[in-house]
Amino acid sequence: MTTYTDKGPKPELGKFLHFDHITFWVGNAKQAASYYRTRMGFQDLAYKGLETGSREVCCHAVRQNKIVFVFASPLLPGNEVMGRHLVTHGDGVKDVAFSVEDLDGIMKMAKQRGAKIIKDIWEEEDEGGKVRYAQVQTYGDTTHTFIERGNYSGLFLPGFKKPIAARDVILDKLPDPELQFIDHIVGNQPDLEMENVASWYEKHLMFHRFWSVDDSQIHTQYSSLRSIVMTNYEETIKMPINEPASGKRKSQIQEYVDYYGGAGVQHIALNTNNIISSIIKLKERGVEFLKVPETYYDQLRERLKNSPVKIIEDLNIIQDLKILVDFDDNGYLLQIFTKNMQDRPTVFLEVIQRHNHSGFGAGNFKALFEAIELDQSARGNL
Template sequence: MAAYVKRLHHVSLHVSNVDKLANDFISKFKFNLFATRRTERTRQLVFRTGTAVFVVNERANRGEPQPADAGCLYDIPPCYPVDTACNVCFEVDDVRGSFEALRRLGCSFPVPPTTVRDPRGRVTYTVLRSVVGNVCHTLIDKSDYRGSFLPGFQVTEAEGGQAQAVTHVDHVDHITYACPTGTSREVLRWYQQLFGFQRFFMHSNDKADSGLVINQKGIGLRLTAMDYWKCGESGLSLPGCKFVLAESLPKQGSNQVNTFLKEHRAAGIQHIGLHTGNIVAAVRSMADAGVGFFSPPPAYYTQVGKLQEIEDAGQDVQKLARHGILLDADPQQQASSASEAQRYLLQVFSKPIFAEDTFFLELIQRKGASGFGEGNIQALWRSLQTYMEGDKAEEGAPETGLQQSR
């Protein structure tokens, strides 16, 4: 391990229309505008809900020149050809030491160690490229900083006591990468060797050498999960964030992973799971505001096995069906433990929030389960495929993503 990751600090997005995404985050997803940075060359807006923080950077539109020095702090200039979520910022103890160790291992650093100061202290950061598509990692040390966010940003009036948006999201639960076929093992090794990430086994069929392989009824998918500290050993009050690697199996037809790779033009962040303590209230609020969510096929809720799972969990089938919420029982829970409360999770997925069929958000509520809804993959796969093949065409090009309500 060359660099010890303490915690997730924020995720950066690069988009051509900051105003539209800002409106969507605030009015639809119920994020708060937390801080801003505006210069002649760039705009950076910070949105927060709970401990989940997104930094949105304005990039040049297609065909417009992008200056080599775009004045972008804590990131590289946002010049990717399509809108993208592409920088996962980690807090570390020693930026310069991490830089030297990672550089010796062959890492590329578009931004060397840099220190930024203001009256509240100083922050040192560096930016390195990962082995996943256009994903970069900003490594940041805030130990000498007493401000609310980062030097160079102005905290908005809302932080000073103004009314905050009502939100039910409390932290980032996981980040999923879409990877080309056959690359997950390389990605896993990179994060293990450089950052000390640990394998996270999602299911009894999740094997150390192959991950969780799903190959049935037209679904060919490999999932591998990892996290950056062992649960319960960090001594930190903040929750950890897991990473999921998704790739298609060889010789598969059109699917959502391949669609992402094509429209995003490379591997990258496919979706981010946001944890909520009340998924029904969160979905209701967001859907009423115009967020489009995928709904599983109606038969999902009437399958004998799934219906039994929902009833055993004490959930209202009609309520879940009304909001398109999926339920997945923990497959590793022993059936013989009759006295133990059932462990399960609830989840729902937004439609893509960019013009391309790429990045989307997931809401997830955990009731003791630690997986990612492996039992729901088939239902999700079918609903996404239906959207790709028919629903989106009916919506019309200008009306994709968040502009569609359920």
């Protein structure tokens, strides 16, 4: 495992602030939004569709604290762009949007450095004010939209209105999992593409390497992976980039690439202040999580005996909920992974809590892989 300290030169132009929102392209946005509200605890935020004057695409935006997901679906049979994307990839993440300052500076830099511009700077406005956007291509068919909100005071973004549906009475009966913000977003690549993608973030966005592991550190009996985490200068946006490494069987990274049809977003990590409370509540809402073997906790207790770090949470509860623990001499993190959020074995979610630990669970990758391999085996894909 490598932790990098060299941020490189501070960009003279533009500033990346944080994740703004994530846009999923799905077959049925209304149902997908309902699923994430009911299961994951999101609330209706905003809507764009026929009733608001959007004739080609409908969008349902949902929010939980600082996390915003937008589910978009085509309205007309002839939407070939979205249609091809859905046939190829299934339901998945199309766009990861960043809030930025000085959009002109960021785009000037991106153009000078050769980024593929999907759509140059444009503006949209409504009664809440004006928002400026631009969009670039990243790995696979995934894009990044840069959003400069300025003094915009509207509900979400121009063109979005209050949800038209009545409030779902079921939601009032379910416990709030209190997920707070997007911690990181992981992109899976075909074998030997990770380095190219990491270099893309370095060159075009002036991100730097934050953390990495290779297949000598992360492997099971069957499969392995390599990973580089890219981040902006202020280190407020973390984008791990994974690729499979050769093993006896097909790795979960390769399974993703096969079923997604190439590179794309594999999982989204959502940060919480109290993972035990969050997971108990998410399980009450019917969310399914990967199960790690009991032996993991026997080994964890042995390893913790020699650590200066003391876990303040009850290890028996952590074991009962199948939460993973990773630690070094300074702190620890707690994490758990959902099962796939759709039929294809592609996108899933992570819930994470950090205690003075900025890593990504390298000590848990083996246990996580073994848990995923059990599900892979059941799917006939190991």
